[in-house]
Amino acid sequence: MSLQLKPIHHRGQQPYQPSFRVNHSFISLLPNCHLLNGKRGVSIDGSVRPLGLLLNDRRRRRNGGGGGGLSYRSIVASGIAGAPISDGSKPDKGFVSPPLSDILWPSAGAFAAMAMLGKMDQILAPKGLSMTIAPLGAVCAILFAAPSSPAARKYNMFMAQIGCAAIGVLAFTLLGPGWLARSSALAASMAFMIYTGSTHPPAASLPLMFIDGAKMQHLNFWYALFPGAAGCVLLCFIQEIVVYLKEKFKF
Structure with a gap:
């Protein structure tokens, strides 16, 4: 079974048409993925965003349109790791000094x-x-x-x-x-x-x-x-x- 990513329309933007399918079983393996209004989304720091919106963020950055969102690839990497993405400037969340x-x-x-x-x-x-x-x-x-x-x-x-x-x-x-x-x-x-x-x-x-x-x-x-x-x-x-x-x- 596969999950078809549907474009999300934004005012003043052309909808992004994904040219690939995301396997449903793969998405279900990501710890940070949740259902958002019946659709699969990704949780980042407690907030859930739909995959289609993340893909649109990626397209805008590729075209020089800015956008501060994280890329889909980094979202997937974060989901696989099961931890929030860090820029490396601070200790990992949950770090406790050893005995x-x-x-x-x-x-x-x-x-x-x-x-x-x-x-x-x-x-x-x-x-x-x-x-x-x-x-x-x-x-x-x-x-x-x-x-x-x-x-x-x-x-x-x-x-x-x-x-x-x-x-x-x-x-x-x-x-x-x-x-x-x-x-x-x-x-x-x-x-x-x-x-x-x-x-x-x-x-x-x-x-x-x-x-x-x-x-x-x-x-x-x-x-x-x-x-x-x-x-x-x-x-x-x-x-x-x-x-x-x-x-x-x-x-």
């Missing part, structure tokens, strides 16, 4: 991670090596504060860390230092993460660190494993402790 334990344990884990990496730096200093690099700080934020996010998956993290670091070494070897190597390495790293399904934002900075960091360049292709991937092994261990503490010791 103190959910703030303390991730913060303590980040402190312990950087302290342990710093201690390892002291041991490796005679060999000219360092474990404390900026991308690992971003990895801490992902693993400890958002452990259920896609970027925190072990596959994403290690695949991206190793692959992007190797791309940085390869770009430096072929192109030398400079803007061309940096831009090529970053573009290739983005393509690699998308192709392998291993998006992990902190890894995108590893090629730039190698190309611009003379103290890393002597590692050559060992840079694919150290310090990024090697540091992530330690951070994953600390993450398990943080998750355990968050679950067992709440306050």
Whole structure:
């Protein structure tokens, strides 16, 4: 069964004739959709508007006629999400500050991670090596504060860390230092993460660190494993402790 969208006439305007049908079963899945005088409409911040009017709003904006209404596509997206549309400038509606334990344990884990990496730096200093690099700080934020996010998956993290670091070494070897190597390495790293399904934002900075960091360049292709991937092994261990503490010791 399909629902035929009928044009709504406005004074001084030509009626908009939709050239498609909206499947009734699809519309019924939208949480913010309600019946308005027997016709299907969409609820926005408590008010219900008919779909035909929303389509007319979209046509007026496309033709440069202004209009402050939301587009039909954004209305559908809001209905699917089941929440009001936000411009991102404020916290989500219903946001409640987490308990103190959910703030303390991730913060303590980040402190312990950087302290342990710093201690390892002291041991490796005679060999000219360092474990404390900026991308690992971003990895801490992902693993400890958002452990259920896609970027925190072990596959994403290690695949991206190793692959992007190797791309940085390869770009430096072929192109030398400079803007061309940096831009090529970053573009290739983005393509690699998308192709392998291993998006992990902190890894995108590893090629730039190698190309611009003379103290890393002597590692050559060992840079694919150290310090990024090697540091992530330690951070994953600390993450398990943080998750355990968050679950067992709440306050």
